Amino acid sequence: MRFVELADASSAVGATSKRNEKVTVLADVFRRLAPDEVEAAVAFATGTTRQGRIGVGWATLRDVRPAPSTEPSLSVLDVERAVDELAATTGPGSQQARRDRLSALLAE
Secondary structure, three states, rough: HHHHHHHHHHHHHHOOOOOHHHHHHHHHHHHHOHHHHHHHHHHOOOOOOOOOOOOOOOOHHOOOOOOOOOOOEHHHHHHHHHHHHHHOOOOOOOOHHHHHHHHHHHHH
């Protein structure tokens, strides 16, 4: 599934106060996931990552300003792999490496 579909569902859930509508939107998007996407998608939908803390905070996000992609292309698993990479980035130069990876990800 393309990540944008999950993001759109999240926006739709946030835009309504009706519980049944929220359930319907989430059920629809979760039903369309491939089995290997479910865990990552549920984590993203609940505002978490399966990796826990990944070393990216608001300051890092503030500093990353790529030109956005003209067409959404990332899948849920693409984003999951990118988060894996961010979580594994440690040591000297890791902050800049994370900024670079985030910039590339957001421009995809």
